[in-house]
Amino acid sequence: MLRDLAGAEWPRRAGLAALAAALGAENIRWVGGAVRDGLLGVAAHDVDCATTLRPEDVIAACKRAGLRTAPTGIEHGTVTVILKDGPVEVTTLRRDVATDGRRATIAFASDWSEDAARRDFTINALYAHPETLAIADYFGGLDDLREGRVRFIGDARQRIAEDHLRILRYYRFQTRFGAALDEAAETACADLAHTLKGLSRERIAAELLALLALPDPHPTIARMRERGVLGVILPEACPAQVAALARLIAAESAQGFAPDPIRRLAALLPPSPDVAETVAARLRLSKAQRTRLVNAAERTAHDSANAKALAYRLTPPLAIDRLLLEGADARGLDRWAVPQFPLKGGAIVARGVTAGPSVARLLQAVEARWVGEGFPQGERIEALLAEELAKRPQP
Template sequence: MSPKTLEAEWIARADLAALVAALGPGTVRWVGGAVRDTLLGKPVHDIDAATTLEPAEVVTRLGAAKIRSVPTGIEHGTVTAILEGGPVEITTLRHDVSTDGRRATVKFANDWQDDAARRDFTINALYADPSSGEVFDWFGGLEDLETGRVRFIGDARERIREDHLRILRYYRFQARFGAALDAASERACIELAPTMKGLSRERVGWELQNLLAIADPVATVQRMYDGGVLGVVLPEASDAGMEALAAVVAKEREAGLPPSPLRRLAALLPADEKVAAQVASRLRLSTANKKRLVAAARRSGTPSDPHVLAYRLGREAAIDRLLLAGQDPAALSGWEIPVLPLKGGEIVARGVAAGPEVARILQAVEERWIGEGFPPRERVEALLDAELGARKPV
C-alpha cells in the first residue's frame, strides 16, 4: 500500500467534493476507519471527517450549500451531513479536559495532532487530505497497518483509563486486523480488565457482539478467556464454552453461513435457559434476541428433523440449535417454512362451537400435519375429518 497517499474511488465522489467545498479548503480531513480500511484495501462502509470548524459553523456552512445536516452528537462536536452516497459524520477537533473511564469532557480545538492523540489506536489516528490524498500519521499507524499490529496511542493504561470500553475494542480490532501481538497493550488490558465492571451494559453487549461477528474470533476470545478479561463481562463462559465456540465457528464455515454473533454467544454459555435469559437481560439484548438466545440454550433436546425445528422456532433459531448440536443445517437451505392450511373458522363452520374445543382440534390436526411432513391441503382436510369423527358426542 502507498505509505503516504490515499487512493480510492470513494474519494472522488461528487457529493463528498461538494461537502468539502461547503466547509472550505483546509478545514476538513477524512479520518478513522475509512482511511484505515482504504489503506488495507478493504471495503469502506462509513466515512468520517474531522474539521477545525465548530459545530454551529458546520451547520451554517452546510445549510448555505443546501446540504442537510443532523446534530447527531452536537454536544460532543458531531454533525452528520446527509449526502446522496450516504451520511458522513463530521466532528470538530477536540482534546480531553477530563475523563472517568466511561465518558469524557472535551474542549474544541484546532490542532490536528492533538485530536489524533486522544484517539484509541494508532491505526485509527490516520487523517487524509480530501484534495491531495496525503495521509497524516503522527503515531506510527502506517507501520502498524503494515505489520498487523493493534497498538494504543501513547501509554496503553492511560488510554484505557480514559475509556474502559477500549479493552473490548482492543480485542475486537486485534481479531480483525492483528497479525502480531503488542505485548504492552495486552498486558494493560488484562491488568485493567476489572474496570469494565463500571461500563453500561448496553455498551458491553454491543462491543461483545461486534467482536463475535468477526469471521474467526476464536483465538482472540481464547486469549481474553485465558487472561481473565472475558470473565469480567461474561463470567458464564467456561472451558466447555470455548470449545463450543470453536466448533460453531468451524460449522458455520463448513455450511457457508455468515458469522452469527448471537449464535456464538450462545455457544459460550451453558445449555441452561435461565442462564441465557439472565445474560440477555444483563447485556440488554432485544426481546427477539433474548428469545433466540434462550431457544439456543435448549439445544440438548434438538429434534432429529430440521424442518420441524424450523417450523417451531423459525429458521435462524433452528440453524442455531442444529449447529450447536453439531448437526448439518443444509436441509433448510432454500426450504420455505410452510403455513398450516387450516383456520379455526373452518372448524366452526363444521359445527364446532367457537372456544377451547376449536383450539384443541386445530392443534391436534397441526401436530399430525407436522408428523406427516407438512402434506398439502387435501391431506389436512382428511386429518380434520378424522379428528372431527373421533369426537365424543356432546
C-alpha cells in the first residue's frame, strides 16, 4: 500500500518552499526518486524538479529570490539550485530528438507528458505538485509501484536502444523494487546485452556497484549471468563466484556487517590478484577501491587462524573483507583499536646490540611473537626480548 506523500519528510523542507515560490508553483513539479520513495515510505535525500521554464529563466528567477544556482548541466536544461537543506536539480521539460545509446540530443518541451515519455521506468515518471502534492501519473507508475513491478515506459527495446545503461538500471531497480519479473523487460535486456560494450567503463562501474550495494542482489546477479548479461560486463564471474556472492551476503547479514559493493565485487572474482588488477583497471576503480579488491583477492584459508593478527598486519577493514569472503568470523574487528607495538629500537641498543640490521631483525622477531601471543603488555614484552637476545650467538 502506498503512503500519502504529505507524510514524507522532504516535502516539508523550507528550501523547497522557497524554490517553489521563486519559480511559481504551477511552473514546477517534484519528480523521480524522491516522489517514488516518498510514496513507499522510504527516506529520500535528493529531490529533483522539472519545470516549464527555460534554464535562463530559472537562473533569473532564483537570482531575484536570492537563491544561488550553478549551471551543472545547462546544455541539457539542468540548473542546480543550492539550498540550505540540500541542492536541487531543476531541469526544463525535454523530449529526445536523437539518441545513439550513450547520449541524447534533446529539445525543450512544454508538455509534462512529453517529459514523462522520455524517462526510463513508469515508477520514475511520477510528478508531484509542489503545493498540493497531487500526483500526475502518465504511464501507470502508481499501479506498478503498488504491485512491485519495474516496467519500461513504452517498448523496452526502444528505451534500451536510446540509452544502453538502462539495462543495468533495470536490474538495479528490479532488485530494489520488483516483486515480479517483467518478462518483456528481461528478454529485451538479455537480447541487447551486447550493447553495454559501447558504454563508458565509469558508467558501468557506477551501476554495477550500486546494484551490489543493495541488501540482497544475489538473485539478480545470478539471473544476469544465466541470461548472458553479466558476462558482457564481468566475464570473470563464473557460477562458482556467483555462489560465493550468496555466501558472502549470508555472512555479512549473520555477523551484522553492512552491504559493501567492493567486497561483493571481490566475491564475484576468482581469488587472483592479477584478475583483480585487470578488473579494477577495466572498471576504472579508484586507487582505494583497487587496493581493497586486490587485497581481497590475496585471501587464503589460513587468514581465519588469528583474525586480530590479520587485522594488525593489514588494517581491520582489509581483514574484515578477507574473513567474510572466507566465511570466517570478523565480528568486533570494526570496533577493535589496533595496538601499537611497544618496543623501540633504542631499548635493544641499550641492551648492547649495535644499531643496524641486527636491531631490525630482533624487533621483527619480538613483534611476531607479540602478535602471536595476542599483544601482551608490560613484563611479557621484556621477557620476549630477553628470550630473543639469548638466542643470539655469544661473541
